[in-house]
Amino acid sequence: MSLVYNVPFVSIFLSILIAVLCTLFKNGRNAQRLTFALWIGVAVGSAMLLSTLMFNGGTSFTYAAGHYPAPWGNELRAGPLEALFALVYSIVMLLSLSGGAEHTFEDVVEEKVSLYYTVMNLLFAGMLALIYTNDIFTSYVFIEISTIAACSIIMAKGEGESLLESMRYLIMYLIGSTMFLFGVVILYSITGHLLMEFLQKEIVALWMSGEYQLPLAASLALMLIGLCIKTAIFPFHSILPGAHGSATTASSAVLSGLLLESYVILIIKIFYRVFTPEIIASYHVYDIMFAFGIIAMLLGSYYALKEDDIKRMLAYSSAAQMGYIFVAIGIGTNAGAVAACLHIITHAFTKAMLFTTSGALIGVSGHSRDFYDLRGAAHRDRLAGIGFTIGAISMIGVPLLACFVSKLYIAIASLIYPP
């Protein structure tokens, strides 16, 4: 095993470490520099890992943490997909935070800026863990970590609205986490395993034998609903506009572009690594996801159209885009899952870009988020205007830009599925 295979574990470990280190900094700028350095490092490492894995024919490897053998120890699992996600996440985090840096320093109280970066690092660690983990309880742990981190970055602004929203956010997210936990517990009790491969074997055996059908279904339902609450799919989307709308620029970008998606990644992993796609299909989960995805697409867009506040509009747009991803997964084929992953990546970049540029536009319009006040903003900050335009055009799905490709793949995938 060459050194590069340590990257997944090291990324997570370093993130937590640097999170702790950041608390020691008095000056926010230093915390920022350290964090950025970390993320650049993670990005580079992930890129190297990705290329290595691709050269090796695209296989994945498992990484036993702590030298405890399976099935009792903890494991990470990294394949090209995970490495790619990690790369994307680190780049987007970097860009979002640097894009929103000015606002971070404006919005957050000066003493607390380093704490902000601490929390960001924790969030990053959580998301990476969700990407890499091979153990279901670990995923719960990091779900909790990311939840708390997410709430923190929402209320970093310290204003009335963001405090209120972060409270609502916290409540919803904790409900989701709890449901997820119950699901994990039930699963553990009927299978006795926490590592995903072993879980899968057991689940398949149970499925074939016909025992414990109800608990199995219940655990799936609980885990799924719990995660769905966190992805803000219809009907759980109401927290989005408030939370993402009122947070500071960098927070909104990260929350919308990365956090929601990481739960979807976990869902995909559960579908493919814990339960098998066939089992999922037999529970008609795909159809349900498909239906909710479509509703989310339409309703999210509808609400977005009605908005006058730019950040709330973008938040609703995220809800709609989550719908796209759910639709893609809901097709039920591998092609659909591939399309969903592609859309996760393109959406991450695009939504982060939109939030960052809109933040800049808001900045030159007297800190007002209202459309009326934003008129002419692009002339005041030309780069932001162009950026927003490009992001918007991409989000619409105009060819030659990112989201078109992912939408194309979703559409093609939907046709390949034999009706």
Add this chain to the structure above:
Amino acid sequence: MNGSWMIFIPVIAPFLAGFVLSQLRFEERRKREIYCTISVGVNTLLSLLMISLFRGEYVTLVRFTEKLSFSLRIDGFGAVFGTMVALLWFVTTIYAFEYMKHEGRENIFFSFFLMSYGVVMGIAFSANLMTLYIFYEMLTLFTFPLVIHAMGARDRHAGKLYLVYSMLGAALAFMGLIFVHQYGYSLDFTPGGVLNLELIGEKTELLQLIFVMTFFGFGVKAAVFPFWKWLPGASVAPTPVTALLHAVAVVKSGVFAVGRSIYFIFGSSFLAGTWAQDVTMLFAAITIVMGSAMALATPHFKRRLAYSTISNLSYILFAFTLMSPAGFVAGTLHMLAHAVIKITLFFCAGAVLYKTSREFIWQLDGMGRKMPIVFGCFTICSLGLMGVPPLAGFSSKWAIGVAAAACDSPMAIVGTAALIISALLTACYLFAVILRAYFPLNGFDYNSLAKVKDPNWLMTVPLVVLTGASLVLAAGMSPLSQWLATVAAGL
């Protein structure tokens, strides 16, 4: 590599030229005019050169997947459209110089003007449906700033309407793209269509429905009922834009895309005789009559011409939906004839607007004598549009009528009847202008028009050249239709 990659140049060069212009920001008008003339002129020459040299070569810039690529290829149909666009763009540029003097902010206008040129050439030269779709979306984006140029409330509203309709059309066309991707051998334009009939099997109804959606998707740009509302609204734009939009670039791109869909993607043999043909023919027929009727009802000069465009575009769509080689030839002939004629008519209206700020029909009394060149050209081209033999519009309408008569569908009779009714309405709404201009009622005071005269050469020369072109076209209709028949033979 034998140099056929060069067909990308006339497509990409205008983008560069436009972008450069937006950065250079000429202060002096003269410099800008020279720059634009050279850019457009060179590009026109290059386009014509490419058309004559590299017919049939398939050139790929980017290959996304096995079926999806960004490629160009010049075939007969593309050659016709490309030539038309290239020549008309040049004439419009000359006209636009004079006209835009009054409008202002010419740098940004001409930047997008140049870039739109590249996009339309891209549409003409597209080799497959994917490339066409890409350029189609880009067309909306790059012509949007031209529509809202004047930046008033009216213009912004028109622009918004334009965007919404265009995006809707693109969404429908996207569905077509996806289904053809799935059920076709490839997305490349092939005479006779690319559908994989074994794969489709029982699902022919579905594919026909998809065709209808594609028709309406591309048809939005061609202002087919019920998606026509954006066109009259967009006539608030400066006249070079409306002339270009309504005669050459946007609307003809829509029609061109529909033609590509019918004959080169879905295939006329797949569609002929189906309910899909009847539906699309019906809507084309409805648009033909509705456009003419609304033209008659509108007293606003440019908007009248806009409605007339809506009607005439559906002549072309009707001809295409006949799903026969004869229909293809007839539609293409009318595409050419109408482009030249309508651009001239818009230029005349623009000249009147520019010189006298008069927008409405009733303000045109007696102008015929005061602006002889403008109204002379208007009369000749109006007669052409009405279909008076032996002018250009007659030959194309004749071809459409004969092709319709040869078609088995009963809808074809409906369509031909629509054509006749529309001809009547066309005569009425065009003659209303001509009569007023040349035969004002008794007691008309010519002194009220004391200061009115023809605009300067920058505007009149294009007018005369275009009128002459319509006459040349009229004379050349027969050999042109024969050549087109050979192109159509592969269909």
Add this chain to the structure above:
Amino acid sequence: MASGLLVIALFLPLFTGLTAGDMRKAGRTFRRYIVWLLSFEVLAVLALVIGGQGTVLPLLKVAGGLQLVLRVDAMGSLFAVVFSIIWLLVAVFGFEYMAHEGKSQRFYLFYICTLSALIGVCFAANMATLYMFFEMMALLTVPLIIHSGTEDSYMATLKYLGYSIFGAGLGLLGIFFLAPYGGIGSFVAGGNLDPALLAGHEELALAMYFVAIIGFGCKAGLLPLHAWLPTAHPVAPSPASAVLSGIITKAGVLAILRMTYFVFPAELLRGSWVQAALLILAICTVFTGSMLAYKEKLLKRRLAYSTVSQVSYVLFGIFLLHPVALLGALLQFIYHALAKNILFLSAGAIIMKTHHTTVDKFSGLGRRMPLMMGAFTVASLSLVGIPPCGGFVSKWYLCVGALDSATPLIGMVGMVVLMVSALLTAGYLLPLVIAAFFPGRDVEVKRDLLPESMSVPLVILALLVVCLGLGAGWLAQPLNAIVATLFA
């Protein structure tokens, strides 16, 4: 040589009109120029007709395998001769009249150019060429109607235009649908449709024929598209009304003739529903026209309705598809052309001199302008059908043909209607004549002769009516020759 004559005959009026219309003053040079050139035109046409039968002149190749061709044949020659002679005479009349109206140059520009279009219509070798010149003719006559520049004339012009285009459009529709069966080939006496191609599509072809006839019939004043006539005639200057009624309507008749005898095979039409329908339409038009004329008080509109009625005599004869009836129709065409022109020109003279436009102001006109009223009387007699004026012979042949035709029942009805119409015609024309010559004791009228340029054409036309009426038998011979080729 002959094709050169054809080119001259076609383009000379165009040239004349454009150059005359360009002249600054409508003085003596203007008039002389027009008279000379139009006379030359008449001579050219006569020479062509006598010496150049069968000359072919291809003009232009239009899309879709369409060739625009001119050809000199007997039927076309007949129409061309009548048109050009009358055109000259009316032009001469118009000099004084238009001098009073104003803007002579503009009027003559379009008036003379229309003759070119008419020559084209006469000598068209196929339906497409005929359609082209038909449209040109319609467009060139538009400025004649709007000439006076009043609000009424404007509305009348639009109505005329609308009807013309729509009618021509219907004709075109018919042509489109007959094209696949050979309908756009050169005219052949007896029909040029290919029976092999036609087989199985007869119903459609008949329906399209019907549509086309309705369309071209608009110009000929056939119900239901006749309404432009009573609107356009009163507003146009009298020379224009004269040729509109007398000549332009006959262009529509020619189009119908070509369609019926030179495109369609007679066997297909004879006895079909189309023939019955068209005959009934013609009969209705005859009756309606006369009735409306009888009730009309405005002189020019009365004459317009009269035209509607009289031209449908011709159409009646055409639709009977019988040689004798056709002979009657052709004779009626000649006589009506002459007579109606006289009537309208007289009306023009009356309006110019007395400024009255209604029919109750005829008292004593016979004494005031004897030559004019004399011509008027002759024309009226011809229209009613009283020998020795021409109308009698034509009506006679029409009735004979009606009874002998394939549809004797309709023929009989037609005959009756013709009689009734004759009575009505007498009713709406003769009282005018009587009032003119016998105004009663208490009316004092002085002589007030028309200028020569106006009375001479009237006299010539009247003489023609009488001579051709007396010499009907002599006239019938060449006409019979034409008819015979169609029923071979």
